């Protein structure tokens with residue numbers, strides 16, 4: 001079972017190939033927002049290097065976010081079209097879950113994954129780890145780093161993600177350990193899907209997890225409330 | 229046995245479109261999913277809203293275009309895939325581009341990069357295959373107002389363009405000011421039919437005889453005039469404003485025809501749907517004894533059939549794009565060297 005994993009939720013673009021749970025190859029294609037240009041050339045290079053062709057891909061996994069909106073759109077449009085054209089299933093995993101599942105995150109019980117949401121906010125979700133799949137301890141949030149630090153005060157645990165690194169000075173004040181890991185790993189995503197036996201679904205139901213309304217919609221809602 | 233086909237994808241603004249066109253430029257299928265309803269509440273296209281909608285629409289629209297052409301997304305029966313890579317909204321362009329690349333890769337067919345404006349110029353090839361060259365194309369939309377000399381398919385000279393607002397932008401701004409909603413063009417066109425086009429004398433900015441145009445002064449003049457009125461005769465304002473835009477466009481277009489000895493005038497872009505412009509351009513061409521090629525309403529709006537037509541032109545000259553193709557929101561039309 002050959003699996004292609006696409007990762008575009010942060011400023012980096014990355015791909016991985018797995019055969020069932022075995023990681024065959026992983027590549028960071030770009031680290032500076034060039035998702036459109038770098039994603040598929042990297043996937044083609046990875047496949048070619050292993051003597052495989054696109055026709056041999058059995059399923060696709062994509063990071064649905066939360067993260068950079070444009071990155072998510074490139075990842076989702078690519079993954080959905082690829083899966084539909086191949087007639088195969090697609091698995092969507094969240095950036096926060098992939099970060100929490102990373103074996104480089106050595107946590108006893110709890111991990112909080114923190115992805116940079118820009119404009120002074122982060123996407124964050126706390127997980128209970130130790131099992132096959134990180135178990136969400138609450139919904140993902142859009143929150144300021146200070147707000148997150150307040151919520152985490154007094155809890156032990158580990159923080160991971162580009163948001164944790166960017167706001168290390170604020171979040172580190174909680175006493176939490178911050179793991180030096182910014183990008184959700186496509187290899188980890190592939191291994192997680194295999195280990196937890198996550199089933200592929202119809203590609204059209206896999207959509208980006210934005211967690212934030214477009215500006216105009218948010219402004220419009222506010223305006224509508226004021227004018228009422 | 230059917231003729232060779234191209235699939236094209238267009239997502240540069242707020243229409244998600246896909247089409248299948250054969251090598252004789254027969255449109256086998258063309259699907260356009262408009263987001264007008266999504267954006268109307270905001271009085272204009274919201275880029276982030278457009279980008280989000282494209283992600284969910286692009287591959288169902290492609291599947292629909294292929295189904296209508298008697299094939300399917302897993303067995304498409306196409307020679308190549310053409311996609312708009314610019315100009316347009318970057319967050320919208322990259323959705324169509326990502327989908328097109330994935331399909332090109334899976335299907336093992338060449339990817340062709342098409343400039344959206346060139347698509348509009350090729351629209352006439354689909355509906356008026358016998359169109360004479362050289363001809364002048366007046367390309368008028370919410371984003372562009374240009375006069376081009378088309379010497380042959382793919383060979384263009386820029387004759388003139390707006391130095392500020394696009395004509396369609398002026399329609400939208402005036403419509404918003406008059407409280408007519410979005411999109412403004414059709415609303416003004418409808419009202420103008422009931423109004424007196426000579427009720428107000430709005431300026432025709434002719435830019436001293438050259439072929440460039442300007443529409444921001446016109447919009448300001450409308451606002452200034454209307455602000456002074458206690459009661460606004462909306463239909464008369466709409467009719468007078470539309471008359472000023474149409475006058476400017478047709479005067480410049482006919483000057484371009486005369487200057488170049490062109491044998492036909494072609495209208496293209498969203499504003500080419502305006503009934504006043506269509507009437508005035510037809511009348512002026514008849515008087516000048518040249519052919520006036522008006523697009524159907526479906527061809528005025530953004531669509532993928534025109535992208536496919538331009539795609540065939542590029543494919544025939546071996547102009548194929550790599551999987552590393554980037555979206556270019558400010559892409560320029562490739563022009564012939566100046567004389």
Ligand SMILES: [Zn+2]
Nearest residue numbers: 348369497530
């Ligand atoms: Zn257009």
